[in-house]
Amino acid sequence: MPEYKLGTLRGRYVVQWREGGTRRRYRLFGTHEKESRKEALARLEQFKRESSLKADPTVAELWEAYSKEKTGRRVVDAMKSEWKVMETSFGHIKADKVSTDDCRKHIKQRREAGIKDGTIWTELGHLRTVLNWAKKHDIIRHAPPIERPPKPAPKDRFLTQAECQKLIDAAQTHHIKLAIILLLSTASRITALLELTWDRVDFEQGHINLKVDAEGPRKGRATVPMNAGARAALQHAKTGALSDYVIEWNGQPIKCIKTGFKKACKLAELEGVTPHTLRHTAAVHLAGAGIEMTKISQYLGHSNTSVTEKVYARYAPDHLRQEADILDFTSVRKVTG
Known part of the structure; x- marks a missing residue:
């Protein structure tokens, strides 16, 4: 790694180093010296990897x-x-x-x-x-367009309240049951749930923070309230916790719940259900209860409400109801004489 110097420019931290006799400078996002130095080291490591690539890389x-x-x-x-x-x-x-x-x-x-x-x-x-x-990162001059097949329409499968209960009851191990309860109550993505640690479960405030940190993945991650069912399941799990991870098995974090989840679905006689189906189920039930799209969007961790409306607005009880009534030309109208 080249020698570097941490400095400031126009009120922002910058890192400077020399490359083949040429000075290079990179503006940092950190607002304090400690975090800026950490960011600078990461940038230099990145530069080292990039510079190791030859011209016209494959x-x-x-x-x-x-x-x-x-x-x-x-x-x-x-x-x-x-x-x-x-x-x-x-x-x-x-x-x-x-x-x-x-x-x-x-x-x-x-x-x-x-x-x-x-x-x-x-x-x-x-x-x-x-x-x-x-x-x-200027490794190549041009990123060619990548043609892909049309994105498949999202699966419309969601669970009824009775089916949700059947699935919870069918889970044969504590970590699968806990995962199902939390997937439904937080509308979390499975990846976010499997990465959830106890330090982000706030029993006092009644919140579950699904974000790893400010730098980590943010897609579909939010801080959501802890409902009564989730609290009870989490408190029970906490008493026997053997690691920092909420979803664990024998003290080890879990990378996948596919096997246990499939078994629970089979016992509950539910077809076409995946862990992501539970996130979709949560959103459908929120929309069906008349919850505003802006709030559902926040719950799902969507980047903007338009994404939520595109998928879930049609489940709202009054969706396009006024428009449909306007187009009812068969209504008997009052005759005035």
């Missing part, structure tokens, strides 16, 4: 560099698994030379292998993310 080299920078994030685990397939289609190609034909060929091969469009859409989305990251 997709394989960028994929590896991106994965190293994002080490620790769950998306990296998914990308490692995806790379076994993506390497065959794109690994050897120069990053800025990826073409629409390359994408279409990948789509065709994956479909022939029986892979659904939703999976292909995600794979190519990660490729686009890597290329855009490289462009943003």
Whole structure:
């Protein structure tokens, strides 16, 4: 790592270092010296990885560099698994030379292998993310557009109140039951729930903070109130907690609840249900109860209300009711003489 100097410029911290006789300077976001120094070291590590890439890097080299920078994030685990397939289609190609034909060929091969469009859409989305990251950091001059299959329509499956209770009752292990209760009561994404630690469960204030930290992933993460059912389940779990993680097994955090969740669904005789179905279920029930879209959006951690309205407005009891009444031309009208 090159020697660096931390300074200020126009009221902001900056880090400076030399690269081949040329001075480089990077503006930091930190407002205090300690956090700015930490940010500076992270930026220099990033620069070191980027500079190790040769000119005209291949997709394989960028994929590896991106994965190293994002080490620790769950998306990296998914990308490692995806790379076994993506390497065959794109690994050897120069990053800025990826073409629409390359994408279409990948789509065709994956479909022939029986892979659904939703999976292909995600794979190519990660490729686009890597290329855009490289462009943003000036590793490549141009991030070519990545063609993907149409995004599948979201599954409309949600559980009734009776089905929710059947699923909770069918869970055979404490951590699966706790996960189901919290997924329903917090409308959390499964990743956020599995990363939830006890220091972010505030029994005194009655809040559950699903955000890891200011720098961590924020998609679909909010701070939500703790209802009575969630409080009871959490208090019971806390008495036997063996780790910092709320959802644990034998004192170890859990990466996936797929097996236990599938078993509970089978025992409850519920088909087409995934952990994400419970988040959708929570939102549908909120909308059906007439809760304002702005509040549902906050509960789900959506970046803006339009996302919430697009999916859940139709479940609201009065959705387009006034408009429908205006268009009722069969109504008997009062005749005046």
